[in-house]
Amino acid sequence: MTLRPLKRIYKDVTTGSVDGLPTVLLDGRPLLTPAKSTVVLPNQAMACAIADEWREQGDEVQLQDMPITQLAVSAIDRVSPARDDVVAQIAGFGETDLLCYRSEQADLADRQAELWQPMLDWASDALKAPLLTVSGIMPAQQREDSVVALRSAVDGHNDMELAALHSITTATGSLILALAVSAGKIDAESAWELSQLDETWQAERWGVDIEATERAGHLRQELIAATRFLNLCRETSVAGN
Incomplete structure (x- = not known):
């Protein structure tokens, strides 16, 4: 979705603090959300x-070009x-995680097992959330204790982190990949490549779909x-100008 641009009505952009916590100032006034809440941030x-x-x-002001602002808001x-x-x-x-669904095409299923199973093994060991796979x-139907463990892992994130985790999960279609990124197990590019395994396989055989690629x-x-x-959520810098 393309967000409607807004006319720029400010000149100066600085940082400051509200009640000791960092914020952004537009012409000296704290940045507000659409709901008129002050944008108070976890670190400088x-x-x-x-x-x-x-x-x-x-x-x-092109809001679609301001992803950090959008996630904070x-x-x-x-x-x-x-x-x-x-x-x-x-x-x-997590109950219908992408990594749990294997192709009925043998060569793709082999690739999925090779690249996806290590992520599921990590979830089983690190999160205590073993997940079943199907063709x-x-x-x-995932085990109840695994579902509870995954919810606990998600709930361990603060509100700012949850906004990021939601975006990563929806972009990849996989809670396991999102939690692995959050834990530092894999980086964003690795998560993306793993999430696109099926699409890559299809492109190798049938060619690239321009609209899908876009x-x-x-x-x-x-x-x-x-x-x-x-990653910014977890910086330890303090408020300042």
Whole structure:
């Protein structure tokens, strides 16, 4: 979805603090969310990243080019007021995780087993969440203790981190890949390549679908931006100008 540009009505972009926590100032006034909440941030590194996005705008503010701002606003306006619902939505991906569904084509299934199974083994060991795999599209009934363990892993993220985790999960179609990125097990590019295993196999045999490639490019950028945001959430810098 393309967001409607806004006319730029500010000149100066700086960082400051509200109640000792970093924020971004537009002409000396704290940045507000669409719900009129002050954008209070976890650290100075994120404040600087968001300030850079606002400085880089021209005569119009192109919100689609400001992913760090968008994720911070989403955390404040959408995640915080409905945290339990967001946790449940993200955790729900684990019950039908992409990595659990194997192709009935033998060569693709072999590739999936080789590249996806290590991620499921990691989830079993690190998250105590063993997941069943199936061939075809019939849903697998996952163990209740695994579902509970995955929800606990998701719930262990703060509101800002949840905004990023949600974006990574939806971009890849896999909660396991998102949690692996969050844990530092894999990076964004590895997560993307693993999530696109089926599409890569199809392109090798039938050729590239231009429209699908364009859509995938947008998802990849969302994944990269969300991973950067997640890393910014964990910076330890303090408030300052």
